Amino acid sequence: MSKGKVSILGCGRVGVTLGRELAQAGFSVMGSTTSQKRFAELEEAGITPVELSLSPAFTGNPDDIRRFLNVDVLVVAMAPTGTEVFTYEDQLRAASEAAAEAGIKQVIFTGATFIYPSNNCEVREDDVDPDNCSFMGTDWLKIEQAIASGAPERTTILRLAGLMGEGHNPAHYFSGRPMAGANDPVNMIHQDDVAGVIHAVIDQGIVGEVFNVAAPEHPSRRDFYMMASEKAGVAPPLFEEDARPYRLVNCDKLNTRLGYTFRYPDPLTAV
Numbered sequence: 054m055s056k057g058k059v060s061i062l063g064c065g066r067v068g069v070t071l072g073r074e075l076a077q078a079g080f081s082v083m084g085s086t087t088s089q090k091r092f093a094e095l096e097e098a099g100i101t102p103v104e105l106s107l108s109p110a111f112t113g114n115p116d117d118i119r120r121f122l123n124v125d126v127l128v129v130a131m132a133p134t135g136t137e138v139f140t141y142e143d144q145l146r147a148a149s150e151a152a153a154e155a156g157i158k159q160v161i162f163t164g165a166t167f168i169y170p171s172n173n174c175e176v177r178e179d180d181v182d183p184d185n186c187s188f189m190g191t192d193w194l195k196i197e198q199a200i201a202s203g204a205p206e207r208t209t210i211l212r213l214a215g216l217m218g219e220g221h222n223p224a225h226y227f228s229g230r231p232m233a234g235a236n237d238p239v240n241m242i243h244q245d246d247v248a249g250v251i252h253a254v255i256d257q258g259i260v261g262e263v264f265n266v267a268a269p270e271h272p273s274r275r276d277f278y279m280m281a282s283e284k285a286g287v288a289p290p291l292f293e294e295d296a297r298p299y300r301l302v303n304c305d306k307l308n309t310r311l312g313y314t315f316r317y318p319d320p321l322t323a324v
Contacts, residue, residue, distance in 0.1 A: 056078065056079040056080050057080055057081070057124075057125040057126065057255075058080070058081045058082075058083075058123070058124040058125050058126070059075055059080050059081070059082050059083070059124055059125065059126040059127075059128060059255065060082075060083045060084070060085070060121050060122070060124045060126070060127050060128070061082065061083070061084040061085065061100070061128045061130055062085050062105075062107075062127060062128065062129045062130065062131055062148060063085065063129065063130040063131025063132065064084040064085065064086050064091070064095055064100065064102075064130075065130065065131075065132060066216065066218065066220070066221055066244050067130045067163055067213075067216070067244055067247050067248070068084055068128070068130040069084075069094070069095065069098050069100070070218070070244045070245060070247070070248045071128065071130070071247070071248040071251055071252070072084050072095070072098050072099060072100035073098040073099055073100070073248075074245075074248045074249070074252055075099075075248075075252060075255075076098065076099025076100065077099065078252065080255075081101075082099060082100050082101065083100065083101045083102075083103055083120065083121055083124065084100040084101070084102055084103070085102075085103050085104075085105040085106075085121065085131075086102055086103070086104060086105075087104065087105070087106045088104070089102075089104055103117045103120070103121050104117065105117060105118065105121060107131075107144040107147060107148060108139065108144075109139040109140075109143035109144040109146070109147045110147040110151070111147070111148070111151055122151060122152065122155035122157065123155065124157060125157070125158050125159065126157065126158065126159040126160075126161065126255050127148075127152045127157045127159070127160050127161070128160075128161045128162075128163075128251060129145065129148055129160065129161070129162045129163065129200060130163045131144075133191055133196075141191070141196065142192075142195055142196055142199045143199075145162075145196060145199040145200040146199040146200075146202050146203075148200065149199065149200050149201065149202045149203035149204065149208070150202065150203040151203070152203055152204065152207075153203030153204040153207075154203075157204075157207070158207060158258075158260075159207060159209070159254075159255065159258070159259075159260055160200070160201075160203075160204065160207055160208040160209070161208075161209050161210075161211065161251055161254055161255070162197070162200040162201075162208065162209070162210050162211065163211050163213055163247070163251075164193060164196065164197055164200075164210050164211060164212045164213065165188070165193055165212060165213055166212045166213065166214050166240055166265065166267060166300070166302045167186075167188035167189075167191070167193050168181055168186045168188075168193035168194060168197070168212060169181065169182075169186070169212075169300050169302070170182050170185040170186070170298075170300065171297075171298035171299050171300045172298065172300065173298055173299055173300075174300070174301065175300075175301045175302075175303050176265075176300050176301065176302055176303060177265070177303045177305070177306070178212075178263045178264065178265055178306060181194060197210050197263075205261065206260060206261045207260045207261070208260065208261065209254055209259055209260055209261065209262045209263070209264070210262075210263045210264070211247070211250060211251065211254075211263075211264050211266045212263065212264065212265050212266060212302075213242055213247060213266045213267075214240035214241050214242040214265075214266065214267035214268070214302055215239070215240060215241045215242065216241075216242060216243075216244055216247070217241050217242070217243055217244070217281075217320065217323060217324055218243045218244035218245060218323075219244070221244070222281055222284060222285040222324060223241075223278075223281060223324075224278055224281035224282040224284070224285040224287055224289070224324075225285055225287060227278060227290040228282060228285075228287040228288050228289070228290065229287075229288045229290070229291065230290055230291065231290070231291045231293055232274060232278065232290035232291065232292050232293060233293045233295050233297045234274055234293075234295070234296060234297035234299060235273065235274055235275040235292035235293060235294055236273050236274070236275065236294070236296075237273065237274050237296070237297065237299040238271035238272070238273060238274075238299060238301050239271060239272060239273070239274050239277045239320060240267045240268075240271065240300065240301065240302040241267065241268050241277065241320040241323075241324075242266050242267050242268055243268070243316065243317035243320075243323045245316050245317065246266070246268070246315055246316050246317055247266060249313065249315075249316060250264065250266050250307060250311070250313055253311045253312075253313050254311070257311065259310075259311070262310065264304075264306055264307055264310070264311070265302050265303060265304045265306065265307070266304065266307065267302040267303075267304045268304075268315060268317060268318055268319065268320050268323070269304055269315060269318050270318055270319040270320060270321070271301055271302075271320075272319070272320060272321050274292075275292050276321060277320055277321060277324070278290050278292075280321050280324055281324045284324055
């Protein structure tokens with residue numbers, strides 16, 4: 054018997070990892086993709102694939118859209134996208150309104166710790182500065198407000214640190230490139246822990262909350278990327294000693310509110 058019905062909007066690394074875990078736990082899981090070429094991959098993970106997109110509203114077969122929204126939980130795990138016609142913010146607002154109209158009980162959004170300023174200090178969930186929450190042109194506070202616009206009381210936001218896990222070693226992105234702030238702390242999270250946190254949020258029926266999702270240990274950038282480069286078999290970054298602004302993401306709320314135990318608390322042993 055199914056434990057409940059979950060739809061995952063955006064089946065990248067997090068979406069597929071989550072879908073596999075939930076399917077194995079007894080949930081009925083649907084997952085969106087923009088290409089039928091990925092159907093076999095999703096089916097192998099226990100996910101029922103649906104070809105959908107947001108343009109900015111749900112676009113696809115009307116019956117598929119109805120089935121996709123006829124669930125208990127909607128997890129929005131799609132990466133920032135958009136076109137000249139509509140923005141990522143527009144897409145999330147449309148998804149939130151569709152979820153509210155469909156009566157979905159829980160909406161869970163995978164956001165980012167980029168919302169916090171880099172002020173050389175520890176940051177908790179309440180430490181958002183509305184005047185300093187943009188990264189590479191994306192205003193993450195507006196993004197969170199968009200996904201919660203339809204039903205904020207049913208929406209939980211997870212602010213993810215840098216992702217790592219099977220098939221994703223961040224050392225590849227920085228190999229041989231200059232890296233400032235060699236002694237600054239890193240904020241990382243294993244994709245299995247992201248899936249574990251979302252699973253816990255669903256099981257406990259958590260709504261209307263915000264959680265930082267970062268490993269509790271914060272090794273230096275030098276230590277982490279040296280280890281990651283060794284594991285990947287690539288040249289390490291070109292470390293620079295010059296200090297740069299940083300943030301250290303505190304995740305205590307995951308323990309106090311969810312009672313969550315990390316599978317990979319130390320990025321050095323998880324990469």
